[in-house]
Amino acid sequence: MNAEMLKGHLDTVILATLERGAAHGYAVIEEIRRRSGGHFDLPEGTVYPALHRLELAGLLASDWVDPPAGRRKRVYALTAAGRDALGERRTGWAEFARAVGAFLEPGSA
Amino acid sequence: MNAEMLKGHLDTVILATLERGAAHGYAVIEEIRRRSGGHFDLPEGTVYPALHRLELAGLLASDWVDPPAGRRKRVYALTAAGRDALGERRTGWAEFARAVGAFLEPGSA
């Protein structure tokens, strides 16, 4: 499954991934792959622009971190607004999933 | 809720709507609104192109019907390929919904 299906929900998934703690972009990709059981294997060209978008929207904040070894990492964390947005998106997803389910579940009226 | 969230799933919803019987475009819009409990109130500019797309893809077939009163209607029905596609999409939705749920449900690992 690629992320085309995620259209409109990728931001939600990214916010939820960062809910447990800050992480850099590459780690976000790996965590999404891990937590989705391999369903969402997102290319960098999908995730990095999404992170920038979310930061521009004020839902994430980033800091450059210079580790003793390895190259610089840009670490993203949820802002207060990001946490609020995640709450709304959680509710929105539940409604959405229920509505779509109403079409796909047999015996629905 | 508009259909932006539906991105990538609108076709599935339309196919499911037509699963119970053929219908014309305008009726599809009303049925989707009704069955979603008002959640999906889709503009014509969203649904008509989607119907054309699905017909082009061979998942729907249309017939013009000239009723004794009122203007001509274009009635869409699922093809065999459409029925197959709906089956696949039903499975795909279940996987997708479960995967997204893994991010949004509290206590998920």
Added chain:
DNA sequence: GCTTAATACCTAGTGTTGCTAGGGTATAGC
């Protein structure tokens, strides 16, 4: 008779968004 609303169809252009394809830097292993 005229206007409005509802039914019913359509399309051109726009904006968002995920993807492809590429490029760059740093570290480790062969």
Added chain:
DNA sequence: GCTATACCCTAGCAACACTAGGTATTAAGC
């Protein structure tokens, strides 16, 4: 030196839902 992996980025493409317009038919209200 070469390759693989970790880590960052962008330009351009394609898909798709939406906006904003258009047309035709019928019935209701004035």
